[in-house]
Structures are given as structure tokens and as C-alpha cells.
Amino acid sequence: MPPADKPLPAEIDTTKPSLARVYDAMLGGKDNFDVDRDLYEKMSELVPETRQIAWDNRALLNRVVRWLSNTPGIDQFIDVGSGLPTAENTHEVALRANPDATVVYVDNDPSVCAHGRALLEDSDHTYFTAADLTDPDAIFGSDVVTAHIDLDRPIAVLHFLTLHHIADHAEVERVVQRYVELMPAGSYLALTHFQQADGSTEEGRRFLEAASRYRASSPGFTARTKEQLESMMRGLELVEPGLVPVVDWWPDGPATAPRSFADFLIGGVGRKP
Numbered sequence: 474m475p476p477a478d479k480p481l482p483a484e485i486d487t488t489k490p491s492l493a494r495v496y497d498a499m500l501g502g503k504d505n506f507d508v509d510r511d512l513y514e515k516m517s518e519l520v521p522e523t524r525q526i527a528w529d530n531r532a533l534l535n536r537v538v539r540w541l542s543n544t545p546g547i548d549q550f551i552d553v554g555s556g557l558p559t560a561e562n563t564h565e566v567a568l569r570a571n572p573d574a575t576v577v578y579v580d581n582d583p584s585v586c587a588h589g590r591a592l593l594e595d596s597d598h599t600y601f602t603a604a605d606l607t608d609p610d611a612i613f614g615s616d617v618v619t620a621h622i623d624l625d626r627p628i629a630v631l632h633f634l635t636l637h638h639i640a641d642h643a644e645v646e647r648v649v650q651r652y653v654e655l656m657p658a659g660s661y662l663a664l665t666h667f668q669q670a671d672g673s674t675e676e677g678r679r680f681l682e683a684a685s686r687y688r689a690s691s692p693g694f695t696a697r698t699k700e701q702l703e704s705m706m707r708g709l710e711l712v713e714p715g716l717v718p719v720v721d722w723w724p725d726g727p728a729t730a731p732r733s734f735a736d737f738l739i740g741g742v743g744r745k746p
Contacts, residue, residue, distance in 0.1 A: 485583045490691050492638065493556045493582040499527035504557045504584065512690050519683040522734045530665050531559070533719040533740050534633045535566050537663045540723065541629045541742075542570030546659060549628040550576045551618065553606045554635035557585055563631065564599040574598060575621055579612055581605050606635055607644070609651040627659035633740075637667045638693045642701060649705045656745050662709060665719055665740035667696040676733045699739065709743025716741035 485491075490512045494505040498513040501524065517523045541547045548571050552563045555578040564576035578601045580586065589601035602617040612618060622628060630652055639645040652662060667684070670677040688694040697705075702716055714722065719740045720732075 485587060491582055491584050492691055493580065493585045495691065496527060496634065497557045497559065499524050500531065500559055502557060502559055504588065512687065515686050515690075516683040519679040519686070520734050522732055523683070525732065526734060526738050529719050529735065530634050530738060530740075531561070532725075533665060533722055534563065534631065535561050536723055536725065537631070537740075537742055538563050538566040538629075539570055541661055541663070542567050542574060544661075546627050547629050547661065548574045549622050549626065550574065550631060551579060551612065551622065551628060552576060552631045552633075553579045553612065554632065555580050555585065556582075557588055564596060568596060568598060572598075576600070577602060577618055577622060579604050579606065606632070607639060607648050609648065609655055613655045624655075624657055627657050627661070629661045629663065630656060632662070632664040634665055636664060636705075637695055637697070638691075640693045640695045642695075642697065645695075645697075646705050650708070653706075653708050653745060658745055660745045661712075661742055662706070662745070663740070663742040664702075664706075665738060666702055667694075668702075668737050668739045669696045669698045670737060680734060680737055696737070702739070702741075706741070706743045709745055712742040712744060 487506045488508060490509050494509040495512050498505040498509045513523065538550065550563060550567055555563065563578070567574040567576055575598045578589070581603050586603050589603070593599060593601055600617045600621050602612070602615045604612045604615055613624065636645050636649065639648065656662065670680040672678050672681055684694050684696060699716055716739050718736045719738050720735050722740055
């Protein structure tokens with residue numbers, strides 16, 4: 474089993490919601506506590522599609538990793554804010570497409586760190602490092618990344634449901650742009666992010682209230698406009714169809730019945746020239 478980058482923290486606070494555990498609850502996982510399920514249920518009261526939105530995000534992650542794994546030269550992945558292990562993890566999708574792929578998971582949530590060993594046991598090509606997603610230099614300079622990711626070759630950096638936890642827009646732009654600077658030419662950055670809701674509609678009002686409940690119980694939730702997200706990704710060539718609702722980015726099959734809240738989560742992939 475490959476070594477972890479550093480001793481994994483064991484301090485798990487079960488009195489406050491954890492971002493990773495709430496997401497796990499949304500996906501119907503078992504690695505969460507009452508406080509996490511309570512927050513998920515409060516959001517679901519307003520946005521009944523909360524669980525489906527989480528699965529839409531997960532489905533796009535799988536499609537993007539599969540697509541990137543079939544892109545010549547892309548066999549190295551850094552999954553930032555990876556969350557708790559669940560069905561169809563990044564390394565499972567990548568290794569299915571390319572048995573020589575390498576995946577590094579990055580997270581600093583104590584619950585995720587405590588489960589990091591499980592990810593490491595799956596494959597000699599899978600690694601974990603405890604680091605803050607807002608510090609790209611620490612991630613790229615970590616012992617695990619420098620040992621197992623060849624930064625002279627293209628990589629794929631994944632930011633799925635992470636960046637809306639950074640409240641300040643100037644800060645999130647700085648963080649994303651630093652990832653872009655550190656990525657070798659030919660690399661890809663993929664992300665999902667909640668889109669700003671229009672409070673003039675019933676769905677928009679309910680989404681804004683759910684976001685307010687989430688923000689009050691966890692460290693930050695800031696939805697952004699599509700224009701802000703495009704600005705964050707400047708310097709990258711957006712892969713078609715660009716930044717779109719996650720259900721519309723190269724779906725696996727025909728569109729399902731329209732849903733009221735599907736457009737609030739958008740995503741896309743950019744390539745560094």
C-alpha cells in the first residue's frame with residue numbers, strides 16, 4: 474500500500490456538519506452523522522431534487538474522467554476536494570480506461586482523511602494527500618504529488634463541487650488561476666459550480682433559501698454567474714459545449730424529463746494551450 478503524504482488527522486467533529494459528510498448523505502452514503510443528514514434534509518425540504526443534483530454532479534465527474542482518460546497524453550489526475558469514497562470513484566473510472574493511470578486525491582476534511590487509507594488500498598496507482606484546496610502550491614509541492622505525478626507532462630485537475638465554498642470572488646479567481654499557472658501545457662481543468670439563481674422565480678427563491686440554510690450551517694456557499702465562472706477559467710480553451718448545466722455536458726443518453734432545479738449546477742472542462 475502506498476504511503477500517505479502525512480499522518481492522517483483523526484479529529485472528527487460530529488457536532489457540526491462536514492462538507493464531505495453532507496455530500497455523502499446527499500448521495501445516500503453511510504459515512505455521515507445525524508447533524509449532516511439534518512442539513513441535507515433541511516435543503517431537501519426546499520429543493521426536492523437535492524439528491525439528484527448530487528448524483529448529476531457525480532455522473533458528470535465520471536463522464537469527464539472517462540473522456541479525459543481517452544484523450545491522448547492524459548493519464549494523471551489530481552482530484553481536489555475529493556470527498557468520501559463512494560460508488561464509481563475517480564480512480565476506478567480512470568483505471569478502467571487506462572490501467573496505467575495515476576490518481577492523487579486531495580482533501581483536508583478529517584472524515585475524508587480518516588477514510589483515505591481505503592482509497593490507497595485499491596491500487597498501486599492511487600494516492601492521497603491531506604491539503605487545502607485553496608493552496609495549489611502546497612498541493613503541487615506535496616511529497617505525494619512530486620513523487621507520483623510527472624509535472625513535465627499534462628495532467629487533469631478536477632474541482633467538482635468545491636469552489637463555491639470560497640466566498641470571495643477575487644480569492645477564488647486567484648486560486649483557480651494559480652492552478653492554471655502550475656499545470657503543464659496540454660493539461661485540463663474540470664469543474665462544477667452552482668450558478669446564481671434568479672429570485673424572481675419560485676425555483677430560484679427556493680434555491681436561494683436552501684443555499685442560505687446551507688451557508689448558515691457550513692463554511693461558505695457562494696453561487697456565481699456563468700460570466701464569473703468563465704472569468705475564473707481564463708487562459709483555458711473551453712471544451713465544447715463549454716460551461717453548461719451538468720446534465721447537458723456530453724450526456725450518456727437522451728435527455729430525461731425536464732427538472733426544475735437542474736440548471737443551477739453547471740460545469741465544464743478547459744484545456745491549457
